[in-house]
Amino acid sequence: MPELPEVEVVRTGLASLLLGKKVVSAKAFRADLRYPLPDFSLLTAYKLQAIRRRSKYLLFDFYSDDQSPKTLVWHLGMTGQFHVLPKAMSGEKHEHVRFDFDDGSSLRYRDARRFGFAGLLSTADWSQHAWFKHLGVEPLRDAFDVAELLSHCRGRKAPIKNMIMDAHVVVGVGNIYAAESLFLAGIHPARAAGRISQKRLSMLVTAIKTTLAAAIQAGGSSISDFVQVDGKPGYFAHTFHVYGREGESCMRCGVKIRKITQAGRSSFYCPSCQH
């Protein structure tokens, strides 16, 4: 389900419901998702102190009075969903993990395609884990600027779309927001990254920040099966400029939107507005 904005919306939703609660029990209903799952029962009697986000990962910080702090790391893959439901409510289809808290609420993880994954790490050194060690900058931070992007693009022949979707370069930009950002910046998705002027890369940096921030503001736009943490369907209608609009008219110039395949993924663009 998620690109960065959706993960951020899930983060704030879960934080509003669960911070300060103590884990009474925690268990998985299968041994693995994408990777083997950790022993969630180790979190019993821990309290949830904070929920952070790095890239598309959620970081749940737990503490206890007599044991060292732990950080539960979670990636939602393509179809992962967290719901907070009453403890008594029965499990849903594809529910793989549940955490019960001391106030009677219950956090459930569903994931039809099981591309999600989780790990239980020490709070002191989670960032040294292989999942995080080589990640690029956060797109909404000041550290993501034209100099940073230029340093990765210089001399590269790979298409710019692949470059901005590469988590070593900048994190959190998925297929949908890559397409939308490139439209806003007027850059063709297949253009070689090393052959784009600094001025246009600068516009791209701004477009990525604007697009992601707007999507977070809208409550996480994109996904047809996006569901809010209270379990209610939470599909926020959102009009994209190019994503999913093959054959329809460009909102800016009227020319028909085209679709191509890059690195096995669909790319949408306006042949008149993007070069």
Add this chain to the structure above:
DNA sequence: CTGAAGACCTGCCTGC
């Protein structure tokens, strides 16, 4: 090193 392609899974939509 770079870049492309395949793999992991299930659900849903399209077309015959």
Add this chain to the structure above:
DNA sequence: TGCAGGCAGGTCTTCA
């Protein structure tokens, strides 16, 4: 109505 085929938000591994 049934069923094969294609496609889907992400990431990692393999191969040329």
